[in-house]
Amino acid sequence: MFSALTYQLSTTFLEEQKKCEGLVAAANMSKKPATQPTLHKVIMVGSGGVGKSALTLQFMYDEFVEDYEPTKADSYRKKVVLDGEEVQIDILDTAGQEDYAAIRDNYFRSGEGFLCVFSITEPESFDATQEFREQILRVKNDENIPFLLVGNKSDLADKRRVPLDACRERAQHWQVPYVETSAKTRDNVDKAFLTLIRQMSWLKQGLAAAEEPPDQPSRRCAVRCCTIC
């Protein structure tokens, strides 16, 4: 009689334990999709013909597209491993042409980080970055929005018309990193994107300012190095 009772108890206990295990498993299962890589929304801005699309395509598919066809608004998505963690990057490649200036606000609003591109062979495009910066700050209303100044077409060094010092000066003034890239040779392309994503990721994790100050200088250093080369 007693033994029968204990048996019953034990079975119910076992069953409950099983249930609990199941619950834990279920919880784990439901957690898996939740741990999908974080999505970072990057927007390419800059005047027409400076190489925004070329940079994007080089970053996305490791290819350089020679033909020029003005972009309207194209979006891309890619998974990248950043510091051992998988993240997703959503790139919105916007139109540089002036006709689209009035529509830009709507695009910029959705961005979390900006790659502001100009061509080192074209001073006008460098001048235009000022305007883009102002527009972005106005739309996002955030001084610390992740932002990268990118001087593209570094392979055309002999045609360079925007002095390196001016570029650095502007970046310093804005307190943003400066990277010089070549969409043609893929020089610094990954670096430019990854630098921006890292910034965004820190900002999202709330680490940007407070918790990991030692990393900051090293990043700056890395950026400087790449600007020199």
Added chain:
Amino acid sequence: MSDINMEKFAVPEFNPERFVKELAKSCVGGEELHQQKEKIQTLAEETASALKKNVYENYMQFIETATEISHLEAEMYKLSHLLSEQRTVLTTLSHASILGNENTISRESLDNHDVEAEKAEEQRRNKLIIISEKVEGCMNLLDVPDRVLLHEGDLLEIDADENTALQRMHVYLFNDCLMLTSWISNRRGATRYQFQCSYPISSLAAVNVHDLGNVKQAFKVLVFPDTRVFQCNSLTIKKDWLDKFELAKKMHIEKENSKQKKKESLDKPKSESLDSPSLSVEKLPSPQIPVLPEWLADVTEELDVLIVERHFQKTYDLMVSAQKSLNTEEFKNHPQRADILKRIEQKQKVLIEILLKELDVTHNWSPRGGLRSSRHPVIILNKFNMTSQACELFLAICSHTVKVHVKGVQLEGSINSYVKQVGEVFFCSLSDALTEFITLFPKNKISAFIVWASMQLRILMSQLIKQIFTPQCALESVLECVSSLREQCLLFCEFGLDLRFQMDSCLRSPIIKALKEYKEKVLDCMKTKVSDDKWTPINMHTKAGVNKFLLQMENLGLILAKYIINETWVDLSSSTVWFAQSVITVQKIGLKLVTKDMMDVLDESIHAIFKSRLMLSIGNDSSYAQKNFKFILDTVMPLMLRCYKEEVGYDNEKLVTLAKKFGVNIAPPKKSNITKYTSNEYL
């Protein structure tokens, strides 16, 4: 029961079963049944042949109807083509008004006369109403005055983060907003979609999605803070959507810009009117620069519309009145005058070009409208001093119609009826053209018509001659054709244009040729006939045959009753009778066929035939041959001479000399002589 006829079968309530039963009942034995069956069979055969005949009779009619129908079809096709062209014009017009040019919109909507704008407006409203009926809980689509649907379609919404399908959507893109609706799965009827939300066009941005994992053919709509991703069925659909989004955006921007400009321009005049009161006309009408009335200011647009609507007469009137009023004292020094005049001139050129094209036969001209359809263009062109060109084109149209009409005549049955019909049709269309020409063109152009008409006649004759004057053709049929043509031509003279000379000149050489050929033929035949002749009377076998022969001869003018012997025999040899027939026919028909200038040819032919016959007789000594020879000399020769004189009014000199040579006494009055001779001969 035994009588089987059509009526029995033709009754509508005819029942074959009952008929057979009754037949079987009433008939006795197989024999009778067999007979009945045969009767029915013959009846069936008769009916079949009758049906065939009917079909053949109606065949031409059927073909004509069919061609008519095909013509009509072509006409309808052309019409529909025209209509669709008009439609595209209309849509471009409405499109133009969409493109944010508010000035034109307001003007058009204010202008009650502008029916087209009104129609477009109504269409737009109807479209929007239909959409709001389809969508449950739809927002008020008619609250914005010029909202237009740019694009709509089914799309699949995708979760932007998970890349999985969310729901089926039906999306409407208007020029000012985007409306998202979801499908109602379990409902039939007018409402098919459920309204979800709408975004103003100014707040959204469309993005082409190049790469989103495994999601293909997608685009994004960024509406901060939302991002909505839609998947399309195909790349072209996606491209369509993106293009339409861009269009909407551009329209929106343009509208904003124009609004701003308008505001600026509204601000400006106010300030200016304060500075320079001369500009505000209503208060201080300045005599130097009078304001153009609206119709004059917009005259070029109005002209465009009228040209497109093909109101050519109205276009011309408007042009003239505009030019007139611009040349009055009031506007003589208006700054816009030269500009408007220049533009009117351009429009005039356009109009002339269109009118010339309208008249161009080679360019899509339809003969169905008839000559009347070219009336308006010609009149207007005349007013533009383009009479010569108009005249040329008009005559080209006339040529075309004449050609079409003549071609429409079917060549069937005898050549005579064909020629007659062609002649009728030709001269009818000629008279149509003439009356139309006289009303349309000034008197000094009539010479052009005459030249044209004679040319047309020459063309027609060259065609007809080929068909009438075939080798070995009978002179009778030639005569019939020619005389019917001459008759028509004579009738046409009543319209004031005598084409007889032209016609005769066309006919001259073929007639001469035909006569000569006929002469040769007769000569050839005569030699063989005379040499083969057995010189015996002809046996006609029956009385009827004799009577027929006598009647034939009487028609030629020979009374041969006296030559009948033994009731059925004719006391003349066969070659003699044949010769008399031939030579008299030549003269009889020839005299009707030839004109004065061809008399010598006819005379020569008759003379040659007669002479060769007489020469053939000289060598023959047989008494019966001599008797026949005498008949020819004494009966046929005087008859011919008499007929010739009666017809023409003078003697056939050549034949007379021939007669004298052979000793024929031709003293008048001949009629009694002839009867005397024949009776003498007989006695």
